[in-house]
Amino acid sequence: MIIGILATGITPDELIDQHGSYAEMLMRLFDHAQHQFDYELFDVRDGIFPQDAVQCDGWIITGSKFNVDDNYDWIIKLKQLIVEIDAVGNPIVGICFGHQIIAEAFGGRAKAFEGGWGVGLHRYNIVGAPRFIADASESFTISAMHRYQVTEKPENASVFATSDFCEYAGLIYGNNILTLQAHPEFNLQYEEALVNMRKGITIPEDTADAALATLYQDGAATDSVAVAHWLADFLTRKPV
Template sequence: MKIGILQTGHSPDEVKAELGDYADMFVRLLDGHGFEFETYSVVDGQFPSGPDAADGWLITGSKHGVYEDHTWIPPLEQFIRDVQAIGLPMIGVCFGHQIIAQALGGKVEKFAKGWAAGPQTYDFEGKPMVLNAWHQDQVTQVPPSARVVATNAFCENAALLYGDHIFTVQPHPEFAARMLEGLITHRAPGVLSPEQIADAAAKLDAPLDDRAMADWMAAFLKGQKS
């Protein structure tokens, strides 16, 4: 099964040699599930020929906001609608979670209470899961076609399910401790408060449910979860 990765941003240059780009992190996360991958750097204007260029799709995170004026955002939104129309499986993470919501009639805004950074606990319909987060923007209005499947006190709409073929999640299962450390070092200063930086750094070794989420995502892409 071929998964097309729509890369909407780049990892910090300071960690790229060690950890790769955002698409590489998803390839590692989903390793062992029998997928082949092709990356399209939509942030650089590289788009697939159409929604049928892969058997399923995954949209990465980004430093950009989905509401920003970038030439690649409107065609990405249309591509999302095209994928939805033909019923292929699609997963969105962080920016991917937000751009799918925006494309399908929801609303995304900067959250008034600020940033979530580091391990956070989410309630996935009664099942607690700990995943790394790194965001200020949030889906504040859920699209009519979606239902909320994960939440916590800080992020009300932490994961959304659209029928049985689109799943999106705000936190980053692909971000392991080393990536969080890189973000804390190279992107947090001047953005997060010193207290937030110290708190996130202190939790770098917290146990995560990233493998459980990876298994769930793989099953969803294969049509085995709804």
């Protein structure tokens, strides 16, 4: 199976040598979870897009430093591509910016959240019984790094993950689109380095300190491998 990664952002220069790009983090996570895919990478920020919606069997849209309301040409074109992929029924996974731009493509809205930044480890409650979650999980914990979030859910989306901080943390669109606000591809070391790098600059110091506390507490861990299984099962349409 060929997964097309639509790269909307990249790791900061100071961290990329050690941790790799967002696309590489996703590939590494799937490998760690023992899901073997072939990948094609499209840096859509530079106008590098697939020829059409069926060039790959499934798609992942990464996180980004950009905001979905920036309205650059590549953002407008990406929204159009999302609609085209949905029309042919191929699966899409959206992470952070990907989560937000998919919502915007279908008439929802994402904007800077009045509650401020979501950073550190966040726990999300699972709503209902999503078909792609084969285990008995009722919640999951992964790293968050966002100021924007979906504030108006599209009519064609249903919620599968939520928290007090992020109402629309996980959305499903029919049988072929799944999106997450937080980052299953981030490990604790990367999240710590990123929070420390942005502390007092883009992230208020008290918010950063609270986030770092979640990373330093005893037993701090993510459920990223479990989430990787869910995403892979969704992308491959594995029956559960």
